[in-house]
Amino acid sequence: xxxxxxxxxxxxxxxxxxxxxxxxxxxxxxxxxxxxxxxxxxxxxxxxxxxxxxxxxxxxxxxxxxxxxxxxxxxxxxxxxxxxxxxxxxxxxxxxxxxxxxxxxxxxxxxxxxxxxxxxxxxxxxxxxxxxxxxxxxxxxxxxxxxxxxxxxxxxxxxxxxxxxxxxxxxxxxxxxxxxxxxxxxxxxxxxxxxxxxxxxxxxxxxxxxxxxxxxxxxxxxxxxxxxxxxxxxxxxxxxxxxxxxxxxxxxxxxxxxxxxxxxxxxxxxxxxxxxxxxxxxxxxxxxxxxxxxxxxxxxxxxxxxxxxxxxxxxxxxxxxxxxxxxxxxx
Numbered sequence: 001x002x003x004x005x006x007x008x009x010x011x012x013x014x015x016x017x018x019x020x021x022x023x024x025x026x027x028x029x030x031x032x033x034x035x036x037x038x039x040x041x042x043x044x045x046x047x048x049x050x051x052x053x054x055x056x057x058x059x060x061x062x063x064x065x066x067x068x069x070x071x072x073x074x075x076x077x078x079x080x081x082x083x084x085x086x087x088x089x090x091x092x093x094x095x096x097x098x099x100x101x102x103x104x105x106x107x108x109x110x111x112x113x114x115x116x117x118x119x120x121x122x123x124x125x126x127x128x129x130x131x132x133x134x135x136x137x138x139x140x141x142x143x144x145x146x147x148x149x150x151x152x153x154x155x156x157x158x159x160x161x162x163x164x165x166x167x168x169x170x171x172x173x174x175x176x177x178x179x180x181x182x183x184x185x186x187x188x189x190x191x192x193x194x195x196x197x198x199x200x201x202x203x204x205x206x207x208x209x210x211x212x213x214x215x216x217x218x219x220x221x222x223x224x225x226x227x228x229x230x231x232x233x234x235x236x237x238x239x240x241x242x243x244x245x246x247x248x249x250x251x252x253x254x255x256x257x258x259x260x261x262x263x264x265x266x267x268x269x270x271x272x273x274x275x276x277x278x279x280x281x282x283x284x285x286x287x288x289x290x291x292x293x294x295x296x297x298x299x300x301x302x303x304x305x306x307x308x309x310x311x312x313x314x315x316x317x318x319x320x321x322x323x324x325x326x327x328x329x330x331x
Contacts, residue, residue, distance in 0.1 A: 031327050060077075216240050
């Protein structure tokens with residue numbers, strides 16, 4: 001079993017002949033959805049529309065990392081400025097009390113290297129993490145259909161799920177998804193966050209996660225259903241810290257690149273530490289930064305070539321995110 005869990009460079013992406021055409025259509029679908037929602041809520045993203053809060057901090061890359069990790073951002077010890085954007089995952093600006101996927105995105109500034117998009121030097125190394133270790137769907141096609149149906153309301157979603165999967169399997173999948181998004185969420189400061197899909201790490205491939213420090217877990221009292229107040233309150237009281245970890249690809253059976261619904265069993269290795277120093281997010285300066293973050297791009301494809309996103313879900317993101325950025329004037 002030990003050999004099976006050895007990091008490997010023997011990974012491959014498998015691109016279907018019609019992928020470019022399908023992804024272009026996905027981009028159009030999300031652009032249309034985004035335009036409809038922007039009429040209701042004002043200019044914003046297609047997904048993760050509701051920004052919870054934004055903060056600034058630092059990423060410290062550690063030393064003595066294993067060989068599979070010593071590439072790109074993690075090639076050598078360093079300190080980098082970081083922007084963080086926290087969000088709810090939905091297409092609407094809904095109450096925090098409504099079950100949802102939670103997003104923890106951050107930009108690492110000051111990196112040096114070619115861009116993953118092949119358009120010159122990398123602007124930053126972005127990570128887009130969620131509070132789920134794997135995706136609900138293997139590939140992007142099912143996810144896109146699900147989002148489009150869900151955006152029309154519960155009745156449309158039920159009709160889609162039962163029509164696509166049948167009564168028994170459709171009902172089971174709906175129950176499973178509801179259970180996933182409804183699992184207890186105790187706040188952005190003390191919840192582990194995941195990339196769910198892989199990125200390159202030089203010649204290797206890995207998934208990413210953020211693990212909160214034990215000191216983050218001291219909750220505020222009297223705050224429920226307001227994740228901005230919870231996070232900002234903790235940050236006003238103390239600095240917050242997370243371990244940034246990489247989980248390596250070992251083989252196609254255990255750690256598939258193209259199936260984002262499979263949870264990899266390989267161990268994680270801490271490669272860096274994210275620190276948000278104690279700060280007041282309610283000041284005029286902090287609110288100006290939050291506005292700047294809201295207008296900015298947090299995109300896993302805004303990355304170093306050494307950390308190019310991998311797999312069907314990530315390749316679809318490149319097209320969909322860019323369409324969303326154009327739709328809100330960020331590209």
